[in-house]
Amino acid sequence: MKEFNISTNVFFGENCLDRLDQVQGKRVIIICDEFMVKSGVVDKIKAHLNGCQISVFSKTVPDPPIEVVSEGIQCLNEVQAEVMIAVGGGSAIDAAKAIRVIGHRLGLTNIEECFAIPTTSGTGSEVTKFSVITNKREGVKYPLIDQELQPMVAILDPDLVKTMPPSITADTGLDALTHALEAYVSIEATDFTDALSEKAVTLLMKFLPMAYQNGEDLLAREKVHNAACLAGMAFNTAGIGLCHSIAHAIGAKFHISHGRSNAMLLPEVILFNADLTNSEKTICARKLQRMAKLIGLPYTDVTVAVTGLSRRIEGMKRSFGIPMNLKGLGIDPQEVMKQKDSIIEAALADACTKTNPRKVTAEDIEGILKKVTPL
Ligand SMILES: NC(=O)c1ccc[n+]([C@@H]2O[C@H](COP(=O)([O-])OP(=O)(O)OC[C@H]3O[C@@H](n4cnc5c(N)ncnc54)[C@H](O)[C@@H]3O)[C@@H](O)[C@H]2O)c1
């Protein structure tokens, strides 16, 4: 038996922040980073909350560490909030999700309603049961997976993503593309998640370059924002794969943005998973062939279709100015090779590896690492 559900209520389109008008007379905590306070986003949200007692915890940072989560729990306990509003990129939303659920499990708080308002178009965290927390001391990122982490309400306002500079638009957009493609070939993929992945990929291929070129293009922003959420819905059920497992391992050690780590690895992981030298064409290769067809690439031959898809992503990265390998990201290749055993160990243990379409060995990961680490 398989199951598919989307339990988060999603509000989108013009004036969707108006959903917050229904929050009245409550103790509210807003969880975000300093940028959201300084750029006026927090004030925009406050303007919708009538008669509420509002506290702001603005200490989240990219790749939220355990320490921020624990400080957030203390703050939540002090203010005894009834409603939580997480606003920001995936990092702020992930931190808020962990703060709420761990705070609840410790018996400290009980949030009645939680909102996630993404300001990047990438992680899909607003609709997922995942929260990625970093253990800085050990240099490891842990994806927590629990149904309770799923936000109750997501608000997708394209106006809030207009301020993303091109580099963040590119990194986060390629993260969304990775979610859609990894969910598509996951061993848990179904007709339901495939529909979401296919729509997400076609939207991203068309509109991400437009949003990158002109951040004020509201239609492109809206389509990319929706695509990231659709991809989140897909991988929330289907799971993701090896690209994310290695990205988590590398990201935690070398502090590269999550989307950029995925972007660097995705073309290589596609080729690895498709296993094109296998004379029996794999299900993964055939699905990628179908995706190539959907986005208008030559598709009649499996090998041509899959390599075309991988090259198309390389081309997008090049046009977004994203370096092709770790050296281009300023990371010393010797250092990567020195840490390779712990990177491989973390990637093999990562929860995302379980749903990867091809079984993975330490040697396989080493092979992929070498491809993105030219000496
Ligand atoms: N929970 C999930 O399902 C899931 C999935 C994938 C990734 N993640 C995690 O999410 C995190 C990455 O999130 P992200 O890629 O959204 O980036 P982020 O949240 O780390 O933000 C990156 C930077 O962008 C800035 N920013 C955010 N919105 C902006 C805007 N509108 N204008 C200008 N600047 C803005 C932030 O202040 C920050 O400095 C990683 O920790 C990753 O592991 C979670």
Ligand SMILES: [Fe+2]
């Ligand atoms: Fe991701």
